[in-house]
Amino acid sequence: MTTQQLTSEIRKKNSFLCIGLDVDLDKIPKHLLELEDPIFEFNKAIIQATHHLCVAYKPNTAFYEAYGLKGWKALQKTIEYLNDNYPEIFTIADAKRGDIGNTSTMYAKAFFEDLAFDSVTVAPYMGKDSIEPFLAFNNKHTIMLALTSNTGAFDFQTQKIDDKALYKHVLETSKQWENSERLMYVVGATKAEYFTDIRKIVPHSFLLVPGVGAQGGNLQDVCKYGMNDQVGLLINSSRGIIYASNDKDFASEAASKALQLQQEMEAVLLTLS
Numbered sequence: 001m002t003t004q005q006l007t008s009e010i011r012k013k014n015s016f017l018c019i020g021l022d023v024d025l026d027k028i029p030k031h032l033l034e035l036e037d038p039i040f041e042f043n044k045a046i047i048q049a050t051h052h053l054c055v056a057y058k059p060n061t062a063f064y065e066a067y068g069l070k071g072w073k074a075l076q077k078t079i080e081y082l083n084d085n086y087p088e089i090f091t092i093a094d095a096k097r098g099d100i101g102n103t104s105t106m107y108a109k110a111f112f113e114d115l116a117f118d119s120v121t122v123a124p125y126m127g128k129d130s131i132e133p134f135l136a137f138n139n140k141h142t143i144m145l146a147l148t149s150n151t152g153a154f155d156f157q158t159q160k161i162d163d164k165a166l167y168k169h170v171l172e173t174s175k176q177w178e179n180s181e182r183l184m185y186v187v188g189a190t191k192a193e194y195f196t197d198i199r200k201i202v203p204h205s206f207l208l209v210p211g212v213g214a215q216g217g218n219l220q221d222v223c224k225y226g227m228n229d230q231v232g233l234l235i236n237s238s239r240g241i242i243y244a245s246n247d248k249d250f251a252s253e254a255a256s257k258a259l260q261l262q263q264e265m266e267a268v269l270l271t272l273s
């Protein structure tokens, strides 16, 4: 999917919501556990109830890898279900990969070719030759951690090298890499006060913004400081939506939570036009 297609979907749905599919078998409704593939059945019900309210889904691969082969199969079925039924929806494998070049190429093949995700998250720590193999894939997007939502972000990311915060070095340096127009960046919603500086470095890039909902990030502040003239934001909520209820009404309750966020987004978008 191209960024133009993503932007047009945002305009069509008046939404830049990304729903995180972080499935924890201890948190999903008990009646699903009797089914052959509870993880996929949970995802399918959430997707059916919310697809008209969001433009992206983001399974975090940790929640699938934790269940071994059956978890990986559920991830595969989920992405196939999305691509077959909702090809207009942007898909993100939140896997935070990155390694020496030949290994990164295999990670990229796993997520872009085998699983056919539109994008994958990567960690910048190993530098240019660990990320360029992902960027080599046409019409795919590589979403690099810039300033994360957790408190540990202050351990390294905001520390200064030559009087400049490390996350700024990450943003500036990555812009020089081959096919850097295929990069997007992760910036936590809990770091709203940093968005103005970040937009000075990457004014046109899409930012994936986790941390709204369960982590307490503020949607209005993120929009105020992080939005560009193409919107340029994908705001993620996982637990705040998918675990709105752990009873038989889980999908409709998830849809209610997604609707609240979509309506807030629509109100923001109206002020732009």
Ligand SMILES: O=c1ccn([C@@H]2O[C@H](COP(=O)(O)O)[C@@H](O)[C@H]2O)c(=O)[nH]1
Residues within 6 Å of the ligand: 020, 022, 060, 094, 147, 148, 149, 150, 186, 187, 188, 210, 211, 212, 213, 214, 215, 236, 237, 238, 239, 240
């Ligand atoms: O800085 C980051 C990077 C990734 N995440 C991931 O996003 C979701 C957030 O889930 P919530 O339940 O909405 O808090 C989860 O998969 C994280 O691993 C992040 O939170 N912060």
